[in-house]
Amino acid sequence: MTILVLFEHNLRLDDNPLLARAAQLGGELLCVSLGDPLGQPGSYGLRRIGHRRQHFLHQSRQELHSALTRLGQQLVLIRQPVIPALSRLIERHDVTHLVRQRPLASNEQALSWYLTRRHPGLSLQHVDGHTLFDLEQLPFDIEDLPPSYSAFRRALQPIKVRAPTPAPHSLPAPPPEVTPWPHISQHRVRPFIGGESQGQRQLAHYLDGPAPGHYKETRNDLEGWQNSAKWSPWLAAGCLSPRRIWQALCHYELTWGANDSTEWLKRELLWREYFQWYAMKWGRRLFQFGGIGQKRPLTSFYPTRFIQWCQGTTPYPLVNACMHELNETGYLSNRGRQLVASALVNELQLDWRCGAAYFEQQLIDYDVSSNWGNWQYIAGVGADPRGGRHFDLDKQSRLHDPKGHYTHKWRGDNPVALAKSPVDWPEDAP
Numbered sequence: 001m002t003i004l005v006l007f008e009h010n011l012r013l014d015d016n017p018l019l020a021r022a023a024q025l026g027g028e029l030l031c032v033s034l035g036d037p038l039g040q041p042g043s044y045g046l047r048r049i050g051h052r053r054q055h056f057l058h059q060s061r062q063e064l065h066s067a068l069t070r071l072g073q074q075l076v077l078i079r080q081p082v083i084p085a086l087s088r089l090i091e092r093h094d095v096t097h098l099v100r101q102r103p104l105a106s107n108e109q110a111l112s113w114y115l116t117r118r119h120p121g122l123s124l125q126h127v128d129g130h131t132l133f134d135l136e137q138l139p140f141d142i143e144d145l146p147p148s149y150s151a152f153r154r155a156l157q158p159i160k161v162r163a164p165t166p167a168p169h170s171l172p173a174p175p176p177e178v179t180p181w182p183h184i185s186q187h188r189v190r191p192f193i194g195g196e197s198q199g200q201r202q203l204a205h206y207l208d209g210p211a212p213g214h215y216k217e218t219r220n221d222l223e224g225w226q227n228s229a230k231w232s233p234w235l236a237a238g239c240l241s242p243r244r245i246w247q248a249l250c251h252y253e254l255t256w257g258a259n260d261s262t263e264w265l266k267r268e269l270l271w272r273e274y275f276q277w278y279a280m281k282w283g284r285r286l287f288q289f290g291g292i293g294q295k296r297p298l299t300s301f302y303p304t305r306f307i308q309w310c311q312g313t314t315p316y317p318l319v320n321a322c323m324h325e326l327n328e329t330g331y332l333s334n335r336g337r338q339l340v341a342s343a344l345v346n347e348l349q350l351d352w353r354c355g356a357a358y359f360e361q362q363l364i365d366y367d368v369s370s371n372w373g374n375w376q377y378i379a380g381v382g383a384d385p386r387g388g389r390h391f392d393l394d395k396q397s398r399l400h401d402p403k404g405h406y407t408h409k410w411r412g413d414n415p416v417a418l419a420k421s422p423v424d425w426p427e428d429a430p
């Protein structure tokens with residue numbers, strides 16, 4: 001019996017229920033990771049992945065491979081296109097069971113569909129590893145997912161997040177003649193360095209200091225390493241388990257006391273959770289212009305305006321500054337994301353999907369559910385009971401950048417001068 005465990009958004013050993021499932025099944029273990037969709041064109045002339053996330057994911061797989069090697073295992077990397085490559089592996093190693101993280105978004109579900117059709121004898125098992133709760137723990141059928149985040153949070157209040165499981169001390173051996181992992185050296189892109197150990201480090205780093213005590217006050221700041229937790233890249237790649245984070249937060253509350261800020265951090269993790277199940281419920285509607293209600297907005301695609309938005313050369317300095325930060329670091333604060341998304345939809349009257357696709361290319365922490373779900377929310381075609389968000393850019397500048405430091409630092413007021421400015425994350429950032 002050969003068990004194939006697929007490492008997608010679960011690039012870790014800690015609290016990895018897929019490995020626990022494989023251990024229960026017994027047999028030889030083949031650990032496989034999918035290569036990135038490099039060169040695969042996305043929409044609007046964009047790529048599906050930019051070089052920063054590509055580096056991050058590569059580092060994460062590299063570290064996972066090293067950790068597996070210490071347990072007598074190894075990670076097999078298969079390149080795109082995935083389906084024929086995976087099929088060849090399944091046939092070559094007589095794979096009987098394939099264990100995969102539950103695919104939530106429709107584009108991820110497609111792979112399971114193809115595999116089942118191509119390999120009718122294969123036992124395909126979906127395991128929840130990217131969410132706080134397992135599907136079976138939800139107190140409703142996925143079709144009855146509450147229409148708003150608040151109702152979702154209330155419904156989940158009585159349900160306990162399961163305790164994370166520690167990394168395994170041993171693993172079954174791989175089948176013979178496994179193709180070795182190709183070592184490709186990569187430079188480390190500070191401050192977000194891929195891998196489970198860096199993710200754990202950032203978790204501890206944030207919770208060890210005073211920042212969680214004032215998260216509620218700082219979370220909407222446009223910048224500052226400590227203004228928010230900066231867990232998203234590791235969460236998106238699955239280097240960090242959401243349940244491990246939840247447990248660490250509960251531990252923090254036990255030690256230092258719960259407060260509005262820790263409560264707020266949990267709420268944000270529940271937003272992430274909501275969008276994961278939302279993607280599962282709505283399938284392809286997650287990517288459709290009319291969104292979940294099939295209500296088509298009065299926007300369109302204007303190539304020149306879109307290029308201005310991407311490059312940060314719009315008439316709006318704050319938007320330009322945010323886009324320059326995104327382009328130069330692969331990260332943007334939540335408030336920055338909201339502002340540029342609102343400007344794209346409301347000021348520039350552009351189709352929200354081109355903004356979402358650009359974020360998909362640029363973000364280090366790109367997560368299909370969180371990205372497209374948040375974009376729908378702002379565009380008014382998603383889960384917002386108020387029907388979309390329009391941020392007043394002048395008011396937002398006064399509130400979040402009263403002295404113009406952020407706008408000046410990221411050259412929002414001088415968009416033509418696209419000279420590189422240093423990215424001054426503090427030295428103690430991981």
Ligand SMILES: Cc1cc2nc3c(=O)[nH]c(=O)nc-3n(C[C@H](O)[C@H](O)[C@H](O)COP(=O)(O)OP(=O)(O)OC[C@H]3O[C@@H](n4cnc5c(N)ncnc54)[C@H](O)[C@@H]3O)c2cc1C
Nearest residue numbers: 228229230231232268269272334337365366367370371374
């Ligand atoms: C248009 C738009 C697109 C976005 N695209 C993504 C994306 O591709 N990937 C992604 O991880 N987040 C996305 N977000 C959500 C949010 O902006 C980031 O999760 C957050 O800024 C990451 O920084 P942090 O880890 O310091 O967050 P914190 O504020 O410290 O929050 C802690 C964690 O809670 C979760 N979280 C916080 N806010 C949200 C939210 N609004 N929606 C979902 N989860 C949230 C994240 O996992 C985050 O790491 C998007 C938001 C908007 C408005």
